[in-house]
Amino acid sequence: MSAAREPVTWKRITVAIPYLWLLVFFLLPFAIILKISLADPIIARPPFTPLFDDQGQLSVTFDNFLFLLTDKLYAYTYLKSVFMAFAATVLCLLLGFPMAYGIARSSSSMRSLLLLLIVLPFWISFLLRVYAWMGLLNNYGVINNTLMFLGVTDQPIQIMYTDLAIFIGLTYSYLPFMILPLYASLERMDLDLVEAAQDLGASRTQAFWDITWPLARPGVIAGCLLVFIPAMGEYVIPYLLGGPESLLIGRVLFDEFFVNRDWPLASSVAIVLLLLLVVPIVFMQRNDARQAEAE
Amino acid sequence: MNDESSFIRIRGVSKHFGDFVAVDDVDLDIGKGELFSILGGSGCGKTTLLRMLAGFETPTNGSIEIDGTDITAVPPYERPVNMMFQSYAVFPHMDVEKNVGYGLRKDGLDKGEIDSRVDDVIRLVQLEPFRSRKPDQLSGGQRQRVALARALIKRPKVLLLDEPLAALDKKLREHTQFELMNIQDELGITFVVVTHDQEEAMTLSTRIAVMEKGRFLQVGTPKEIYEYPKSRFVADFVGTINTFEGTVSEVGAESITVTCEELPVPVTALRNEDISTGQKVCIAVRPEKIFISREQPDDDESIAMPAVVDDLGYLGNRSLYRIRLANGQIVQVSRQNRRRSARRFVEWEDAVWVSWRPRSTVVIASGD
Numbered sequence: 173m174s175a176a177r178e179p180v181t182w183k184r185i186t187v188a189i190p191y192l193w194l195l196v197f198f199l200l201p202f203a204i205i206l207k208i209s210l211a212d213p214i215i216a217r218p219p220f221t222p223l224f225d226d227q228g229q230l231s232v233t234f235d236n237f238l239f240l241l242t243d244k245l246y247a248y249t250y251l252k253s254v255f256m257a258f259a260a261t262v263l264c265l266l267l268g269f270p271m272a273y274g275i276a277r278s279s280s281s282m283r284s285l286l287l288l289l290i291v292l293p294f295w296i297s298f299l300l301r302v303y304a305w306m307g308l309l310n311n312y313g314v315i316n317n318t319l320m321f322l323g324v325t326d327q328p329i330q331i332m333y334t335d336l337a338i339f340i341g342l343t344y345s346y347l348p349f350m351i352l353p354l355y356a357s358l359e360r361m362d363l364d365l366v367e368a369a370q371d372l373g374a375s376r377t378q379a380f381w382d383i384t385w386p387l388a389r390p391g392v393i394a395g396c397l398l399v400f401i402p403a404m405g406e407y408v409i410p411y412l413l414g415g416p417e418s419l420l421i422g423r424v425l426f427d428e429f430f431v432n433r434d435w436p437l438a439s440s441v442a443i444v445l446l447l448l449l450v451v452p453i454v455f456m457q458r459n460d461a462r463q464a465e466a467e
Numbered sequence: 468m469n470d471e472s473s474f475i476r477i478r479g480v481s482k483h484f485g486d487f488v489a490v491d492d493v494d495l496d497i498g499k500g501e502l503f504s505i506l507g508g509s510g511c512g513k514t515t516l517l518r519m520l521a522g523f524e525t526p527t528n529g530s531i532e533i534d535g536t537d538i539t540a541v542p543p544y545e546r547p548v549n550m551m552f553q554s555y556a557v558f559p560h561m562d563v564e565k566n567v568g569y570g571l572r573k574d575g576l577d578k579g580e581i582d583s584r585v586d587d588v589i590r591l592v593q594l595e596p597f598r599s600r601k602p603d604q605l606s607g608g609q610r611q612r613v614a615l616a617r618a619l620i621k622r623p624k625v626l627l628l629d630e631p632l633a634a635l636d637k638k639l640r641e642h643t644q645f646e647l648m649n650i651q652d653e654l655g656i657t658f659v660v661v662t663h664d665q666e667e668a669m670t671l672s673t674r675i676a677v678m679e680k681g682r683f684l685q686v687g688t689p690k691e692i693y694e695y696p697k698s699r700f701v702a703d704f705v706g707t708i709n710t711f712e713g714t715v716s717e718v719g720a721e722s723i724t725v726t727c728e729e730l731p732v733p734v735t736a737l738r739n740e741d742i743s744t745g746q747k748v749c750i751a752v753r754p755e756k757i758f759i760s761r762e763q764p765d766d767d768e769s770i771a772m773p774a775v776v777d778d779l780g781y782l783g784n785r786s787l788y789r790i791r792l793a794n795g796q797i798v799q800v801s802r803q804n805r806r807r808s809a810r811r812f813v814e815w816e817d818a819v820w821v822s823w824r825p826r827s828t829v830v831i832a833s834g835d
Binding site for chain 1: 521522523542543544545548549550552553554556558559560569570573574617618621
């Protein structure tokens with residue numbers, strides 16, 4: 173009997189480990205952040221009021237969230253972050269799809285080389301790569317010098333410290349995260365399917381939208397999430413490449429925590445950011461599941 | 468060639484991939500309503516030829532006409548041709564009905580017309596119970612029917628089939644084979660089948676083209692290909708055959724005689740036109756045309772030689788024998804097991820006679 177039960181116990185343990193991990197390193201910290209967001213800032217250590225005051229009364233305030241709603245700066249920053257992340261995601265998709273398609277359709281020896289080239293930038297520190305873009309985008313950087321040398325312009329074009337620089341940085345940094353899942357779903361696709369569609373009267377464009385695109389959809393969704401989510405909270409790229417007025421939510425979060433030491437406000441910023449990310453993802457997944465069921 | 472026999476007209480078609488010549492200056496006429504097979508080993512160019520008919524490859528040279536229209540440069544989606552892929556290529560994200568109706572939707576037909584034609588074709592291939600299933604809920608045989616229905620629904624002038632039976636198990640193959648022939652008969656569509664399986668080609672086709680290294684070695688009815696192979700490759704590729712090298716020693720009015728080093732007696736064969744004394748030839752005999760007997764056959768016409776049973780294999784409906792001649796040469800013989808008996812007709816190392824009739828001897832001019 174015990175011999176028969178043993179594998180079940182092991183199965184339970186293996187299943188429990190990731191749950192335990194999530195509980196300790198995600199759910200618990202989240203609960204702490206949630207608690208801090210409902211506190212008042214004080215000059216003390218830690219710099220927020222405890223959950224229960226001296227009399228043992230529950231002390232909870234929604235002031236921080238109300239402040240986020242009333243101060244236009246936050247709404248503006250959230251919107252701008254969503255917009256920048258969204259634009260970078262779209263551009264990554266537009267650039268990444270043809271690249272992933274090309275890799276998936278190349279000969280197998282060429283394929284591994286091309287994939288290596290996609291992954292190669294990860295061998296260099298993210299910070300260094302973003303830093304290198306400063307050298308490229310500078311007023312007297314490689315790009316401007318080349319343009320001036322070619323006579324395209326006689327004075328430097330201001331790219332560095334603009335939203336455009338952030339946009340370039342985001343797209344560059346997250347492009348591989350778009351290409352890899354797209355490649356995975358395109359590589360699995362049987363080329364005969366596209367030919368069959370053409371054989372049945374679909375032009376190349378129609379065959380793409382009827383066959384390739386729907387079959388690549390899981391890859392498209394995964395790629396978009398992998399780009400959008402980190403781009404939304406990105407701190408390093410706007411900090412290094414953006415100007416003082418190109419304020420994104422990652423930067424705001426950092427400033428509230430470390431510059432203003434307003435932990436409760438920073439926590440509420442973080443929670444709203446999380447909601448902004450989680451709600452569309454849950455919605456999308458449910459929509460996808462429903463669609464899969466309907467088909 | 469009359470008009471009937473050149474519904475598909477292939478003239479001087481070649482296809483080069485870099486230095487590699489996949490199809491080498493091929494001419495072919497296929498008649499309306501034929502069930503034509505292109506038979507060959509892998510890499511012989513048969514699939515490339517089929518893909519040129521479908522429009523997925525453009526010929527390097529030459530032209531292809533279907534029903535009097537030159538389609539050499541017409542893209543696949545505008546050709547009156549549909550193809551059943553070897554992989555079936557059933558769209559995984561569409562159910563059976565959507566798959567089958569795809570071609571008509573692309574033609575922009577109205578919904579009523581599409582629905583009624585989808586119904587007809589689904590009935591034809593007996594898929595009614597599965598019409599709203601997704602491909603991953605279908606068996607291999609059912610997926611193949613979807614592919615067939617999808618290709619038939621546009622009523623193409625020509626249906627191309629790439630190894631249609633290769634992925635099916637033996638019982639299903641036999642069943643599907645006859646069903647394909649029935650459908651072809653019913654609809655009168657010209658079928659062009661590509662296969663590496665000679666049995667498939669034999670049973671399905673009205674005519675077969677045997678292909679090797681980008682060229683046709685022989686085009687003819689299954690019987691012609693099997694009984695009158697014109698080259699050693701064709702003889703070997705289609706079925707099993709015993710071949711012996713020899714020299715023509717005598718040319719008579721009706722028959723010729725060939726002496727072979729590997730055989731103890733001279734071999735007689737029916738005379739065909741262009742043969743002369745001293746010519747090097749290859750003679751070939753099918754295993755089922757050879758008789759085994761315990762006594763020397765008493766007719767003086769047969770080619771007969773004493774031998775010993777080297778090995779035998781019982782296959783149920785027939786038995787295969789490897790017979791060893793006095794000089795060690797092995798001859799393969801097959802024999803129908805007409806009589807119900809648990810005893811063996813001959814045993815290992817039995818002394819026997821093997822013989823065949825002169826009309827069974829195939830003579831192939833050497834070098835072919």
